[in-house]
Amino acid sequence: MAHFGIVCPPIPGHINPLAALGRTVTSRGHRVTFFHVAELEPKILAARLEFAPLGADHFPPGTLAQSVDHLATLTGTQSLKFAIQGAVRISELILEFAPAAIAASGVQALLVDQNEPAGATVAQHLRLPFASICTSLPLNREPLIPPPFAPWGWSDSPLAALRNRLAYAVSDHFIAPIQAVLNRYRRRWNLPALRIPDDSFSPTAQLAQMPREFDFPRSRLPAGFHYLGPWFDAAAPPVPFPFDRLDGRPLIYGSLGTLQRKDSHYFALMAEACAGLDAQLVLSLGDSTGSKIPDLPGNPLVVNYAPQTELLRRAALTITHSGMNTTQQSLAFGVPMVAIPLAHDQPAIAARTARTSAGIVIPPAKLTTARLRAAVQQALAPGNPFKASADRMSQAIQRAGGLSRAADLAEQLLPQPSP
Secondary structure, eight states, X not given: OOEEEXXXXXXXXXXXXXXXXXXXXXXXXXXXXXXXXXXXXXXXXXXXXEEEEOOGGGSOTTHHHHHHHHHTTOOHHHHHHHHHHHHHHHHHHXXXXXXXXXXXXXXXXXXXXXXXXXXXXXXXXHTOOEEEEESSSOOOOOTTSOOTTOOOOOOOSXXXXXHHHHHHHHHHHHHHHHHHHHHHHHHHTTOOOOSSGGGGXXXXXXXXXXXXXXXXXXXXXXXXXXXXXXXXXXXXXXOOOOGGGOOSSOEEEEEOOSSSOTTOHHHHHHHHHHTTSSSEEEEEOOOTTOOOOOOOTTOOEEXXXXXXXXXXXXXXXXXXXXXXXXXXXXXXXXXXEEEOOOSTTHHHHHHHHHHHTSEEEOOGGGOOHHHHHHHHHHHXXXXXXXXXXXXXXXXXXXXXXXXXXXXXXXXXXXXXOOO
8 A cells, every 4th residue: 555645735725636546546555645734634535535635834824814815806917926925835735734744644656736846845755656637728828828827729830939038038927926935945955956847747757638639739748747637536525416406407517616706797697698598597606605696687596506517518608717627527528618717727728628629719808798698508509519629539538547657647646566
């Protein structure tokens, strides 16, 4: 039996797929421990994995929830700047407290989210093998691949390469505070300085929870990079839902993930757009704390938190903020999407949805009830091309290997016994 550790950003979009991978690894007889702020312990234990808190006295309970709530009120550059500030604080916490906690636990290999480079620095400091995990879009840089926050599509023109280069320069400006913290500890530990995020990626294994067919064309990925499709399983903590209220009409599933305000006007807009259609709208507010359910037009079925994959198995269409998990899970079940990318990497994910023709993308600045209603009707029309494209993506996901292949690659990190 081996012992794996997980280090990732403290938000559900990153925790949930890594928890699914952790459960797959534990099903093979290994131990898996999450290392993070104490506030996450109930969630990790509910996911049936072990947990080790970091710096409890330096990150009081409730701090993370307050930060996430504030992030939900921000958009655009403000949202990005606040996210960077939070990332700096989390990086300092991991760099300061994780080495001792991981060393004391006897962990033999680490699974580190690409978006948490402090975990990679700790792995290198402790001389532990580690895999870089792409729970969202791969951060690997190439001249023709736009940065993971860019809303534009792929092009092989010199002008596109120049635009990407300028965008990466902007990205480097924003992440400079994170790089500064990382390199301060790396100097202390006699590790080479990081110039760009790619310098923190594992030379052995980089695992992406998306199929190759969903990404833009890449030509410079390392040999250890693997596209594996989305990571979710039937062993996730159960979520109650009134399935008896589904009425048999085509199901439209609407979700903005877990980082948006629960009273967002987007939910009302979805309800208005779907009112009167021959379909049933189910809206998940993404709030597990049990907020008051709002009154919305058209009598949709609204819940604070939904068993997403169970609903997507039955869905005809997803209306989504274009988060990676919802996008990949929709495609896994061949469900086309209407994407409303709101912040962070969502515009870049939506650009890939548009390129694969698996959905219709409406930028928030152009969103109206009429435009959303027209897109929903178009995506539900018999014989529409979006459903066929989503089905092709579903087939690609089935071929990609998923959690089983990811667990195989995780086990390959472990030292092999001598013959």
